Amino acid sequence: MLQLSLHRVLIREILFFLFLGCVACVSCFLSAAPLNRSKLLLLVVLGIWYVACRLLCRRRSARDTFLFLFVCSGLAESVWGLLQLYGYLPSRHALFRITGSFLNPGPYAGYLAVVFPLALYDYLFRRGLRRWTGAAACLLILPLLPAAMSRASWLAALSGGAVVLYGRYACVLHAWVKSHVRWLRTMIAVSVLLLLLVP
Numbered sequence: 001m002l003q004l005s006l007h008r009v010l011i012r013e014i015l016f017f018l019f020l021g022c023v024a025c026v027s028c029f030l031s032a033a034p035l036n037r038s039k040l041l042l043l044v045v046l047g048i049w050y051v052a053c054r055l056l057c058r059r060r061s062a063r064d065t066f067l068f069l070f071v072c073s074g075l076a077e078s079v080w081g082l083l084q085l086y087g088y089l090p091s092r093h094a095l096f097r098i099t100g101s102f103l104n105p106g107p108y109a110g111y112l113a114v115v116f117p118l119a120l121y122d123y124l125f126r127r128g129l130r131r132w133t134g135a136a137a138c139l140l141i142l143p144l145l146p147a148a149m150s151r152a153s154w155l156a157a158l159s160g161g162a163v164v165l166y167g168r169y170a171c172v173l174h175a176w177v178k179s180h181v182r183w184l185r186t187m188i189a190v191s192v193l194l195l196l197l198v199p
Helices: 002-030 037-056 060-085 105-125 129-148 151-179 181-197
Strands: none
Touching (some): 002 037, 037 060, 060 105, 060 129, 105 129, 105 151, 129 151, 151 181
């Protein structure tokens, strides 16, 4: 079993670095456009980031610390965005009020949408400082997502939050569904009929 998991990990690393090498070769040697040093630097940083994450996240405590720092960074970004929204800090884009530390509200909202389910998980499943940090991050991220005007981030935050809530309240949800099966079937049938009949 250990050999099989080592084999999977080795294949994953080989494929990742093969991808990085292919992109670097195409951008350096096969592209007709001039060499974009910032994209090449970003590729190198991506490789270093991957190796660091793989080395740091081998132990559960290191993984938990990494995710907690990720939620803390989302909390800092949300405070930054709220300060921009209310005019205390300047935006980094002339056309948009909130961008956080990003240059555009799209990636900013995407980052907050990724942090939201992790913060919700910390609030629902953790204790102490992590619980309150998660609660603060959730409460600050929720008003920023509509203000960033990114529908994709709304869907991402809602679906991620739904998965976390399902993990927390699955037993209650299953018991409720079992006790209301007839009512749910009726509602689904009525909804389908309305969708088919209404033009």
